[in-house]
Amino acid sequence: MTSGGKIRVGILFGGQSAEHEVSILSARNVLAALDPARFEAVLIGIDKSGRWLTQDARKLLASGQNPRLARIEGGKPVRLPSPLSESTASPTTGRIDVIFPVLHGTFGEDGTIQGLLEVAGIPYVGAGVLGSAIGMDKDVMKRLLRDAGIPVAEFRAVRRDRFDAEPRAVLEELAALGFPLFTKPANAGSSVGIRKVTSAAGLADAVRHAFEFDAKILAESAVVGREIELAVLGGSPATVSAAGEIIVEHPDGFYSYDAKYLDEHGARLELPARITADEQARAQALALRAFEVLECEGMARVDLFLKADGRLLVNEINTIPGFTAISMYPKLWALSGLAPTELVTRLIELALRRGKQRATIRRSIAP
Numbered sequence: 001m002t003s004g005g006k007i008r009v010g011i012l013f014g015g016q017s018a019e020h021e022v023s024i025l026s027a028r029n030v031l032a033a034l035d036p037a038r039f040e041a042v043l044i045g046i047d048k049s050g051r052w053l054t055q056d057a058r059k060l061l062a063s064g065q066n067p068r069l070a071r072i073e074g075g076k077p078v079r080l081p082s083p084l085s086e087s088t089a090s091p092t093t094g095r096i097d098v099i100f101p102v103l104h105g106t107f108g109e110d111g112t113i114q115g116l117l118e119v120a121g122i123p124y125v126g127a128g129v130l131g132s133a134i135g136m137d138k139d140v141m142k143r144l145l146r147d148a149g150i151p152v153a154e155f156r157a158v159r160r161d162r163f164d165a166e167p168r169a170v171l172e173e174l175a176a177l178g179f180p181l182f183t184k185p186a187n188a189g190s191s192v193g194i195r196k197v198t199s200a201a202g203l204a205d206a207v208r209h210a211f212e213f214d215a216k217i218l219a220e221s222a223v224v225g226r227e228i229e230l231a232v233l234g235g236s237p238a239t240v241s242a243a244g245e246i247i248v249e250h251p252d253g254f255y256s257y258d259a260k261y262l263d264e265h266g267a268r269l270e271l272p273a274r275i276t277a278d279e280q281a282r283a284q285a286l287a288l289r290a291f292e293v294l295e296c297e298g299m300a301r302v303d304l305f306l307k308a309d310g311r312l313l314v315n316e317i318n319t320i321p322g323f324t325a326i327s328m329y330p331k332l333w334a335l336s337g338l339a340p341t342e343l344v345t346r347l348i349e350l351a352l353r354r355g356k357q358r359a360t361i362r363r364s365i366a367p
């Protein structure tokens with residue numbers, strides 16, 4: 001940042017994913033938590049057609065917590081500095097010192113935006129290209145966890161081409177996991193494309209449904225257990241929050257899209273989770289391990305299953321967790337004594353520190 005002035009933080013939100021509206025609500029809360037003494041917000045909304053537009057802070061704050069009011073409209077086009085173009089600064093935004101991507105899912109949480117920001121040379125909050133891409137691909141994520149000796153549900157991944165070529169063999173292979181099982185797209189989120197399959201009769205249909213959302217899908221043995229979530233904050237060393245629990249009360253029988261977003265009684269959060277001190281300590285150690293193994297940086301929410309016999313499995317990691325008023329990530333930190341403003345400040349500081357480190361890396365062997 002330049003001397004004297006405030007750090008200009010670009011908050012990037014909206015985006016071309018199913019979680020567009022959720023992202024706007026998250027961005028609103030990141031903005032509300034920004035310390036005005038140190039930071040100045042530059043709002044950049046990405047509309048559903050992919051246009052980057054400057055947005056107005058007052059309007060975003062006024063959208064409240066209502067997804068129906070969360071909308072990206074108006075604003076001037078934003079151009080980032082890029083070696084591919086002549087421009088080095090965006091006349092519509094002015095200088096941007098760091099970007100806080102508050103984008104969930106495709107083109108936001110998956111490493112693509114992170115790659116763009118790397119090329120543009122702008123520091124950004126959260127996982128880098130690799131950690132983001134790993135966190136988005138449930139197949140690669142689970143292979144890495146398994147390889148590190150971290151327990152995960154038994155799973156098989158299948159590509160579309162193979163399923164098209166030999167559907168019967170694939171279905172038999174997946175059925176060998178036993179029922180019930182879960183089918184899911186490898187790259188998705190918000191429980192989109194996920195089904196709980198109770199018998200062989202429903203398997204082909206569930207597999208085809210998952211393939212609508214990705215060219216690679218997973219089948220997983222159903223884990224009978226409680227859903228426990230923890231928040232991790234990067235740094236050296238990374239730190240972990242207390243545990244929370246998601247209690248699903250929905251006829252779907254799992255934390256489905258409807259239970260998450262459509263039915264307000266579909267699920268409730270238990271903060272803190274009512275688990276023993278020993279369970280919590282093991283959950284925290286596992287969350288930190290997963291964060292490290294999966295190349296995460298900055299922030300992540302780690303989702304676990306706790307079985308009746310006390311054993312823990314990792315379900316998944318989210319590298320840009322929700323920041324809405326009802327989201328677990330900020331709530332878990334608040335519960336652990338870190339208020340939203342302090343949390344957002346630390347995330348930005350981590351991003352700036354990484355940006356400085358990258359700048360010192362040698363890119364040439366010439367003396």
Ligand SMILES: Nc1ncnc2c1ncn2[C@@H]1O[C@H](COP(=O)(O)OP(=O)(O)O)[C@@H](O)[C@H]1O
Nearest residue numbers: 153182188189190191192220221222223254255
């Ligand atoms: N192997 C499994 N065993 C039991 N429940 C599962 C399993 N996989 C998914 N679920 C249920 O489906 C929900 C969404 O699955 P998840 O893999 O977390 O996908 P997403 O990235 O869409 O959240 C979980 O929160 C859980 O309720």
Ligand SMILES: [Mg+2]
Nearest residue numbers: 190191303316
């Ligand atoms: Mg999940």
